[in-house]
Amino acid sequence: MIQSTWEEQRVIKDVMVFLQGHGVSTTYAVKIFKQYGHESILIVTDNPYKLAEDIFGIGFHTADKIAFKVGVSPWSKYRYKSGLLHILSEAAEDGHCFLPLPELVNSAIELLRVDVQEADEETLELLRVDEHQIDGEAVVKTAQEMTETEDLIVEQVGKMLLCYKPTFYYTEENLAKLLLKQLENPINIDLPRVKDWIQRYTQSKRIKLSPQQLEAVIKAASSRVMVLTGGPGTGKTFTQKTIVALWQAMGKKIGLAAPTGRAAQRLGEMAGLEAKTLHRLLEFDPAKRGFKRDKDNPLPFDAVIVDESSMVDLFLAHSLLKAISPTCQLLLVGDNDQLPSVGPGKILEDLIESGKIPVVTLNQVFRQAASSAIIRNAHQINQGHYPKLEVISYTPKSDCLWHDGGTEPEHTVQVISELVTEFIPELGFDPTIDVQVLCPMTRGLVGTRNLNQVLQQLLNPPSPEKSRSF
Incomplete structure (x- = not known):
């Protein structure tokens, strides 16, 4: 012992x-x-790039440094393979599920060349012996070998070869299968009765639905999966409220969700029901890094509405469809012209373009919404016209103000900091609850990661009095 x-x-x-x-x-x-x-020493000396695959927190760059230290060749197939997978991972952070083969190979060659140049003196001396630092043909051959071992999935679309990580490819494929299976279960409704209810409801509420809104309500009653889309001010929220009332009259148990807490709060206030973030709805388990709700433990609802669904990425959409029972109805609501999800995939746009899912597009801007400069400018941009922008000032005449943000990322960070700490409070708003900062990327000075840290330090800095539990 x-x-x-x-x-x-x-x-x-x-x-x-x-x-x-x-x-x-x-x-x-x-x-x-x-x-x-x-086996740690054996694995690290033989293929340190395996660390990037198996150990959370160790990526390609860290594994690459270790590889140079233990003497792994810069032309190792392990290095080429890890570099290709790293490029696909970086593309996923920018929202892409795949890359065309030429783009993947060229990016990998550039990545491998840059990292070789940052190697230690011994490796640099070795590289000076060979004129060709990175062999492009060898990278292509490595990609081909990876397809044979299914470490890389290549799909031909037209004349293009699209390269996927296996998890992305099979998740996308299975999501499509789940949607098609859901559509196999048609819904039979008493259409005259539904139309009669809509007429009585609108009369009692003294409201009037536009022809597009009426179409959306009727389709929501009869569709297993449906998309409701439209720009700002076109009545998506009003239409959702009518659909919820109809489903309640039909005796359905309804679940409401959105990708963010703010969107879920607005959805709940609109419907008069509890709404949750998708992660809460699906019951995310931090210990397992997965959801408790799935095909074996489906959501207990007859109908589910997901608002702001343009923000739903591939993996979240897949988790949602796995957790919906075959008899459940799903309504996806969102503006396809808004920024897509931060994660990989453009689910809402793909569903609309598929032609397989019933879609109702609202495009009539109502008079009350048209008074908003934000909404008017959004539609101007969608129509290809330059928006009318009011320069920022302490005496604004509209709800849409323009600041050029400076010429460098550092300037933009400084501008945002000044806006939330000085300008916005001066106008009577609380920056901790009345402000939402939107940015189209995760990395860089003006990406979500850095801005979250900057804004937290300004608006909610850590202190010994605050709990750090999760």
Whole structure:
């Protein structure tokens, strides 16, 4: 017993000394040993790029540095393979599920060349011997070999070869199958009765539906899956409220959700029912990094509305469809002209263009909404016209003000900081509850990651009095 324990501790020490001697931090060394145990040294010396696949927090760049330290060739197929997968991961952060083969290969060559140039002196000396630092043909060959082992999925669309990570390809494929299966279950309704209810409801509420809104309400009653889309001010919220009332009259149990907390709050206020973020609706489990609701534990609803669905990415849409029972109805509401999801995929746009899902598009801008400069400008942009913008001032005449943000990313960060701490409070708004900052990327100074940190420091800085529990 004592001897085996001592032997175990000796192995751990040997692994830790080896890893730290090759530039691996203590934190990563512990993770590596927990993953591979006694085989840690063998795996790191043979294929350190496996770390990027197996260990959370270790990406291509970290694995690349370790590889150079342990003497792995810069022309290793392991390196080429890891570089190709890294490019696809970076593309996913920009919202792409795939890349065309030429773009993937060219980006990988550039990535591998840049990282080689940042190698240590010994590697640099080795590179000077060879004129061709990165062999493009070898990268292409590696991609071909990866398709044979299904580490890469290549799909031909027309004359283009599209490259997917397997998880993206099969998730997209399965999402399509789930949607088609849902559509196989038609809904039979008493149409005259539905129309009679709509007439009585609108008369009692003293409201009038536009022809498009009426079409949307009727289709929502009879469609297993449906998309309701339209620009700002076209009555999507008003139409949803009528659909909820109809479904309630039909005795349906309704679930409401949206990708963000703010959108869910607005949806709940509109419908007079509890609305949740999609992660709360699907019951995200941090320990398992997955959802409790799935095909074996479906959502307990007869109908589900998802607002702001243009923000739903591939994996969230897939999780939602897995958690919906075959008899449940799904209404996706959103503006296809808004920014797509931060995550990979453009689900709402693809569903609209598929021709398989019933779609109702609202395009009539109502008079009350037309008084908003934000809405008028949004429609001007959609129609290809330059918007009429009011320069920012402390005496605004409209609800849409323009600030050029400066010429550099640093200027934009400074402008946003000044707006939320000075300008907006001066106009009588509370920046902690009345402000939403939208940006089209996650990385960079003006990406969500950095802006979240900047705004938290300005509006909700950490302090010893605040709880840090999750």
